Structures are given as C-alpha cells and as structure tokens.
Amino acid sequence: MSLRKNIVLLTTKYADEKKDAWLTNELAYSMSEEGNDVTVVVFSWLKNEPExxxxxxxxxxxxxxxxxxxxxxxxxxxxxxxxxxxPFLARYKIAQEIKCCDLLIANTPCVTILGMSRFFRKRYNSKCFLVLWDFFPFYLKDLGAIRNKLFFGFFRYLEELMYTSFDRIGCMTEGNARFLFENFPSVSKEKVQLLPLWAKIKKIEPVDKSKVRKRYNLPPEGFVAIYGGAMSIVQELENILELAAMYSKDEVTFVFIGKGTEKDRLQKAVATRGLQNIIFIDYIPREEYEHVVQSCDVGLISLSRKLTVPSFPSKSLDYFKVSLPILASLDSVTDFGDILENGVRGGYAVVAGDAAALKAKLDMLIENSALCAELGRNGRHYYEKNLSVENARSIIISLL
Known part of the structure; x- marks a missing residue:
C-alpha cells in the first residue's frame, strides 16, 4: 500500500503486553508495520479489566x-x-484523541459498539469494516441466558442495525456467512466476504518437552491431551470430563489451562468423581503457553451442543501453529468439523455428547503416532497457507 492511512481498531479485547498478544494485537501490529498510523480503542467491558x-x-x-x-x-x-x-463516552474520548480516520475496523459483538460506525463515518468520513466473530443474542439464547422473546428481539434488532451500517463484513466461514444471510435478510450479500481467523506466522523452535512437562507436573512419557482457553457454558467441558473418565491416569492425562466462570465447578466435579488424570493450570503467558501446547500430543476443542451458530474456534490456531492434531467435540450445526477433517485434514470431530465416538477417535490417535504427526503437519500447512495476519490485513485494507 503506497499511501499512509489512519486506521482505528475498535475492540473489547486487546493485550497490553506483546507476550500476551491476541488476534486484535496481531492485526494492529501488521497494519502498523505496513506504515499506517494505527490507534486502538479498547472498551473495558468487564469489571476486572483495566481503568x-x-x-x-x-x-x-x-x-x-x-x-x-x-x-x-x-x-x-x-x-x-x-x-x-x-458509545456515548467513547464518542467524547475519541473526538478528543483522534483527529482523522480513513478506516475503522471493529469486531463483534455488535452491541458493544452501538452506533460507532455511523459516528466514524459522519465525523471522519471513514470506511468501516466489521470483523464478525459471533452473533451475540443467538449465543445467549442458545445457552439460556436470554429467555425473554422481547429482550432477544431487541438485541437482534440492534445487531441488524449495526450490520447494515458497515461498508464491509468479514465472516470466518461459509457457514458463518449463511447464518448471517438467513437470520439478517436486510444485510446485502455484496458487502460480505470470507475473512478467516489470523495469526502472525512464525517458525516454531523445538522445545525440550521433558523439561516443560516436568515444570508443570505432566507425565514425562505418557499421552497428554490439552484444552487451552475459556471455561464457560459455551464450551460444555463436561464432555471432556466424560472422556477423561474413560481412561486411567497411566493411559491419558488431560490438561486444562485458563480461567472462566465454569472453572470452579469443573474442579469440584473432578474432585467429586475422583478423576486422577486431570490437571488444571491457571493462566500462563502466551509464549510459555505455546511451549506447553507443543509438549502435548493432542489439542482439544469443545463447544456446547446447544449452539446454533457456526463458528471457527480461535484456539485451533494455537494447535495448528505447533503442529498438534485436534480432537473436537462440537455442536451439530457448525462447519468447523468439516473444515477440520476435510479442508485441513488436521484432526477429528464428533457431535457433542457422543462420548463413545470421542473416545474412539482419541484411541486412534493414541495408538498411531505417525497419524498424529501427519495430522499435525497438515494443520501447520493450512495455518501457513490460509491463516496469516497478512492475508487478513490485505482483505480488510482492500476496502480503501
């Protein structure tokens, strides 16, 4: 891109330190490295987030x-x-701090950025790109957090207002785009394009697996399955507990890394059931987390069977990055399972709740290290070819 642009990234998730960089950080870095002036506006949406x-x-x-x-x-x-x-407070602060903007990039959930696209267009005459990762009211409805039809209809109306206010919308998968068109018919198909998740592609240096495992009290030689990420009702992690209950401590160790509203309940369930092959690890810096993932044998993904919205779990990038095969327990509507098995050829997926099928797939991986290696290589290849931040940047910047 020949001309320097002023770009604003509006989000609710942005790490303050590079060692904890997330997707929004990587996009901001990439835009900046291309010679653009980048400003990130972060809404501290949760009570425990920074001032x-x-x-x-x-x-x-x-x-x-x-x-x-x-x-x-x-x-x-x-x-x-x-x-x-x-949004009212943000308008005041943005008007003080930002003098010009050629491109606004915002990500869902849309209700957190109500009216901001229109504000940027009116004040700065900027183009507006929406990164669509989730459909806020549908997730809450699926999980029982919104039961009142009026509340759901109200939030859905706000979402549709926001979708129609953007110049371009990027969807993670074909299934994601179809859901958008089916449930928000006022959204023009011409403004929607595929925008896969992204990461900074870099060479992964080998780690001393025995040292990493020893540091975190993992078995030095045994098969280790890892789940890294949020622990909430969205994930329905009971499916992983059911899987763990089918193995002894000597057969498979299951590692959970992260935090979330369901963590305490899961830990109590593990203690009550006397499961000896599950280890919980609190948050660790991203670079160290990647080392732990690299020292395991399979990466786990779990989504609630109640979900009706197709998605592409971001934690899959962490597994693809280090050539780790994936075993996924998914809702029946997502197209991620098909992408994983047939597009990536990087692992296996079963419908959430089918513990026997999940165990059968895990048994295949445990018994065939060559298969694990092949699936891991395929995942890394797909990651390098399709999920680079440069690819995402070029798609988004093409709006200008």
Whole structure:
C-alpha cells in the first residue's frame, strides 16, 4: 500500500503486553508495520479489566475506556446500561484523541459498539469494516441466558442495525456467512466476504518437552491431551470430563489451562468423581503457553451442543501453529468439523455428547503416532497457507 492511512481498531479485547498478544494485537501490529498510523480503542467491558488510560504500547496508541463501577452490575440491566453508555463516552474520548480516520475496523459483538460506525463515518468520513466473530443474542439464547422473546428481539434488532451500517463484513466461514444471510435478510450479500481467523506466522523452535512437562507436573512419557482457553457454558467441558473418565491416569492425562466462570465447578466435579488424570493450570503467558501446547500430543476443542451458530474456534490456531492434531467435540450445526477433517485434514470431530465416538477417535490417535504427526503437519500447512495476519490485513485494507 503506497499511501499512509489512519486506521482505528475498535475492540473489547486487546493485550497490553506483546507476550500476551491476541488476534486484535496481531492485526494492529501488521497494519502498523505496513506504515499506517494505527490507534486502538479498547472498551473495558468487564469489571476486572483495566481503568481508562491513553498510552503508547509497542509503538501503537491505545485508548482504553472504562465506565464507572456502577455500570458493571450483573444481569440484563447492567448489560443494557453498558450498551448505551459506552458509545456515548467513547464518542467524547475519541473526538478528543483522534483527529482523522480513513478506516475503522471493529469486531463483534455488535452491541458493544452501538452506533460507532455511523459516528466514524459522519465525523471522519471513514470506511468501516466489521470483523464478525459471533452473533451475540443467538449465543445467549442458545445457552439460556436470554429467555425473554422481547429482550432477544431487541438485541437482534440492534445487531441488524449495526450490520447494515458497515461498508464491509468479514465472516470466518461459509457457514458463518449463511447464518448471517438467513437470520439478517436486510444485510446485502455484496458487502460480505470470507475473512478467516489470523495469526502472525512464525517458525516454531523445538522445545525440550521433558523439561516443560516436568515444570508443570505432566507425565514425562505418557499421552497428554490439552484444552487451552475459556471455561464457560459455551464450551460444555463436561464432555471432556466424560472422556477423561474413560481412561486411567497411566493411559491419558488431560490438561486444562485458563480461567472462566465454569472453572470452579469443573474442579469440584473432578474432585467429586475422583478423576486422577486431570490437571488444571491457571493462566500462563502466551509464549510459555505455546511451549506447553507443543509438549502435548493432542489439542482439544469443545463447544456446547446447544449452539446454533457456526463458528471457527480461535484456539485451533494455537494447535495448528505447533503442529498438534485436534480432537473436537462440537455442536451439530457448525462447519468447523468439516473444515477440520476435510479442508485441513488436521484432526477429528464428533457431535457433542457422543462420548463413545470421542473416545474412539482419541484411541486412534493414541495408538498411531505417525497419524498424529501427519495430522499435525497438515494443520501447520493450512495455518501457513490460509491463516496469516497478512492475508487478513490485505482483505480488510482492500476496502480503501
């Protein structure tokens, strides 16, 4: 790109340190490395997230906005207040800090950025690109968090307003795009394109697996399956507990890394059931996390059987990156399983709740190290070819 552009990335998730870099960080770095002026506006959506501050991090101006604590009460009322107050406060802060913007890049959930695309278009005459990762009201409805039809209809209406306000929408998969068209018919198909998840592609240096395993009390020689990421009702991790219960400690060790609303309950369930082959590890820095993943034998993905929205789990990138085969327990509507098995050829997927089928696939991996290696190589190849941040950047920047 020959001309320097002013780009604003609007998100609710952005790491303050490079060692914890997430997708939004990688995109901001890539845009900046191409010679653009990049500003990141981060909404501290949760109560325990950082306070309002403006600072330069890794050469990128980051404006973090947090509301007074009174707006972080739980439940629908608290969420509703944040939905309407955040954008008003953000407009004021953005007007102070940002003088011009050629391109706004925002990611879902849309209700967190209500009206921001129209604000940027009116104030800066900027183009607006939406990265569509989830459909907020449908997830909550699927999981029982929204039972009132009026509330659901209201949030769905807000989502549709936001979709129609963007110049371009990037969907993770074909299934994701079909869901958008079927449930939001006012969205023009011409403005939608595929935008796969992304990562900074880099060579992975080998690690001393025995040392890493020893550091985290993992068996030095045994088969280890790892789940890394959020532990919430979205994942329905009971499916992994059911799988673990079918093996002894000497056969397979299951490792859970991360935090979430379901973690305490899962730990209690493990203790109650007397499962000796499950290890929980709290948050660790991303680079160290990658070393742990690299020292395991299979990467686990789990999604609730109740979900009706196709998705592409971001944790798959961590597994593809280090050539780890994937075993996934998925809802019946997502197209990720087909992509994994037939597009990537990097692992296996079964419908959530079928513990016997899940065990059969894991047995195949345990018994065939050559198969594991082949699936891992395929995943890495797909990652390098299709999931680079440069690919995502070129798709998004083409809007200008």
């Amino acid at each position: 309002s501050v403006t600072k330069v991090i890794d050469g990128i101006k980051v404006i973090r906005i947090k509301l007074p604590s009174i707006f972080y009460s739980s439940g629908v009322i608290g969420t509703g207040l944040k939905i309407f107050v955040f």
